Amino acid sequence: MTAQPEIQATDEEKARVREMQEAVGKPGNSTTSEVTSTDTRLFARAVGYTNPIYFDEQEAKQQGHRALPAPPGYTGRPIFNPSGGGGGGGGRDPLFPNGLNGGTEVEPVSQIYAGDVLTSVSSLTSVELLPSRAYKRMVVRKTETVYTNQDGEVVAKTRGTGISY
Numbered sequence: 001m002t003a004q005p006e007i008q009a010t011d012e013e014k015a016r017v018r019e020m021q022e023a024v025g026k027p028g029n030s031t032t033s034e035v036t037s038t039d040t041r042l043f044a045r046a047v048g049y050t051n052p053i054y055f056d057e058q059e060a061k062q063q064g065h066r067a068l069p070a071p072p073g074y075t076g077r078p079i080f081n082p083s084g085g086g087g088g089g090g091g092r093d094p095l096f097p098n099g100l101n102g103g104t105e106v107e108p109v110s111q112i113y114a115g116d117v118l119t120s121v122s123s124l125t126s127v128e129l130l131p132s133r134a135y136k137r138m139v140v141r142k143t144e145t146v147y148t149n150q151d152g153e154v155v156a157k158t159r160g161t162g163i164s165y
Contacts, residue, residue, distance in 0.1 A: 102161030
């Protein structure tokens with residue numbers, strides 16, 4: 001068994017990671033997203049789906065759907081509010097200003113449709129300060145986001161890994 005390299009982080013960086021770790025399990029602010037027929041079609045086209053149910057509402061209804069179904073992985077577009085309060089996103093931490101997407105997993109729970117309004121809430125599930133050969137240290141944050149439709153039904157969950165350095 002090889003010894004883990006020492007993490008080269010400042011006291012300030014270590015304190016910031018401890019602050020992040022205190023937020024594990026606590027829900028963040030909610031974000032509201034709209035699922036429109038235009039965005040549903042655009043997403044389906046962008047990822048290469050060709051099933052007509054994603055493009056033709058008549059076809060979707062003939063196959064038992066109430067509207068255009070959102071393709072797997074599509075959870076709407078956050079509603080932008082220029083005065084703040086919503087629209088998703090977050091800032092970068094100045095101590096760890098660079099970031100990478102370490103992967104995203106989508107768990108469809110129930111069908112999402114064009115016309116749905118989704119509320120999502122994210123929670124940190126873990127935060128680790130790890131050594132990095134290239135950057136001396138990195139923070140690996142794992143999150144889970146739960147998406148609920150306008151009827152209060154959970155329709156999807158995503159789990160993601162963010163890497164900051």
